[in-house]
Amino acid sequence: MRNDDSPPRPEATAASAGPDHRPWFTRRPTLVIAVAALAPTALAGWVLTQVLTGAGPDGRDAKPAATATPPPATPAAAPAPAPAPAKGPLSGRTVVIDPGHNTGNFDHTDEIDQKVDIGTNRKECDTTGTTTDSGYMEAEFTLDVSQRLRTALEAHGAKVVLTHTADRPWGPCIDERARIGNEAKADAVVSVHADGVSSGSRGFHLILPAKVKGGAADTSAIVEPSRRLGERIASNFARTTGSSPANYLGGGTGLVVRDDLGGLNLSTRPKVFIECGNMRDAKDAAQLTSPDWRQKAAQGIADGIVGFLGG
Structure with a gap:
């Protein structure tokens, strides 16, 4: 004989497990497969985010070498000025x-x-x-x-x-x-x-x-x-x-x-x-x-x- 304080019967627990009325432990393989399928996609998204935002592996900003600003070009040396005419007693002659x-x-x-x-x-x-x-x-x-x-x-x-x-x-x-x-x-x-x-x-x-x-x-x-x-x-x-x-x-x-x-x-x-x-x-x-x-x-x-x- 069962009163209201009695623990529920096993069949009642099984009946409340999900809409398909299957126990939760019978649906675990499906969940694992779904998570495994999503993992590569999430990882690729994370890598792309790191590249675009310049974040390093420790979370700090670090621009990839390919996008680093190149050093300023060294300006070409200015041509040496022509030697000034010699000054002397015949200057202007x-x-x-x-x-x-x-x-x-x-x-x-x-x-x-x-x-x-x-x-x-x-x-x-x-x-x-x-x-x-x-x-x-x-x-x-x-x-x-x-x-x-x-x-x-x-x-x-x-x-x-x-x-x-x-x-x-x-x-x-x-x-x-x-x-x-x-x-x-x-x-x-x-x-x-x-x-x-x-x-x-x-x-x-x-x-x-x-x-x-x-x-x-x-x-x-x-x-x-x-x-x-x-x-x-x-x-x-x-x-x-x-x-x-x-x-x-x-x-x-x-x-x-x-x-x-x-x-x-x-x-x-x-x-x-x-x-x-x-x-x-x-x-x-x-x-x-x-x-x-x-x-x-x-x-x-x-x-x-x-x-x-x-x-």
Whole structure:
């Protein structure tokens, strides 16, 4: 017999277990399978959340390496500034140096034989120049001395312009050489040469412009300053190189006046030619082919220009 305080009967407990009226323990495998199926999905979601939020394994923020901000690029080094022009007594002065001839002239005789107007008449565009007995070209000598001369003058602060640096196959023509000095408004122009006369004729000489007027030629304004330039160079050249004025012209002064050179006739700036020695004489040739002597030659010419310009 059962009263109200009696524990429920087993069948009553089973009947209240769920809507399908099955005991709870008969539905456990289904629940386990459902949870197992959801676990991979939840794990994948958690990993994605960690990646997107930047959280590390301990819950703190930690950006993945792939999304880390790269270090700022190192800026390219600024180009070194161009060296400032040397300051010196010739600052603000312009000197044009004309290396006589061109080594390529020997291969372009048709071009250099063409006549150009030099004011008073017409003359060949340029010539080949001479050589020593061993084949050292005058054009090699003149370019070497001219480049050394440029260095010496720039050290005094001068702006130096060369009419060419053997960067062209031939020339330039004598009228163009004069024009380069004129257009540069040069304070002084020197054309560097070496002579090619008979052996035994030795020494240097300066060629000065004569007073000429005709066509595009008018040297009246440059005759006197050109003479002063020539005298300055002659005295300094003799002292620096130990060479003597020519023994075959100029009466021992080392100065000669000519009216047949287009480079002088067409110049409107103080200008001289210097024949540094005779390439056809063995003793002079030994000096002209010596780098040490060529350095002295360049320095002697530079000292003369500096003196002429009041440096």
